[in-house]
Amino acid sequence: MRAIPSIVYCSKCGDIYRRIAWNNRGKKYTVWRCCTRVTHGPDACHARTIKEEDLQEAVVEVINQLISESSELKEIIKENIEKVITGDESGQIEEIDKEMLKVQEELLKVANAKKDYTELADRVEELRNEKEKILLDLAEEKNEQSRLIELEEFLDNQELEIENYDEELVRKLVDKIVVYEEKLKVIFKSGLEVEI
Ligand SMILES: [Zn+2]
Structure with missing residues (x-):
């Protein structure tokens, strides 16, 4: 977890957690x-x-939980991806462009006639x-969609549970880990949150 201090957060003050070498009665640990x-x-x-050991173990457990529930999860992801795809924004944009053109033409006429065109300018x-x-x-949705697709791909390719903490994988999937007194909350890039 060396290279990603910034994804571990404090639930109490919101600051980040930092990796520290800890020396306790001659025993060396790495803690956060x-x-x-x-x-x-x-x-x-x-x-x-x-x-660090506990932190990594918890993250591995959460990821394995996802893998074991992956068929359910994939259904949810699929629904969300479809929801994004069927958005009707392009139609809306077309409508706006059409109206914009009309209003601008109108505005020109009014302006040329030296009348007040404030209202039309406001409308533009x-x-x-x-x-x-x-x-x-739309950009935000596309972003969300690609994060969902990434999680879906991971679940498609990952049938067996993972055994060890994998830095690269965590970086790819996890957005934030929030440390509470009695639990951790793992927030995935797809928006999914799991407590442990
Ligand atoms: Zn704090």
Whole structure:
């Protein structure tokens, strides 16, 4: 977990957890601790310290849970991917473009006649914003879709449970790990959240 300190978060103060070499009565561990606690002491944040071993074990367990429930999960993923694909944004954009053209023509006429065209100009602005918002939503949906497809591909190719912590895999699948007093919450890039 060396290269990804930034995906482990403190539930108490929101800061990131950091990897630290720990020396306890001559025994060496690697642990993860809240940065606020490390820097400002337990009065600033009293989040617990977690052994790297335990952290990695928990993540492996969560991923294996997904693998064992993969048929159910794949159904849900499929539904979500389809929902994204059947969005009717392109039709909406076409409508907006059409209206925009009309309003702009109207605006030109009114302006040439030296009449007040404030309302029409406002409408153009409104349409522009609407279109921009749809384009943004569309980009976000595409993004979400590709993350879902990635998880689906992983589940398709992974029939056996994993045995060891795999840094590369975790980086690919996991967005955040939040450390609570009594549990961990693993948030996947697909939006899925699992507590352990
Ligand atoms: Zn903290």
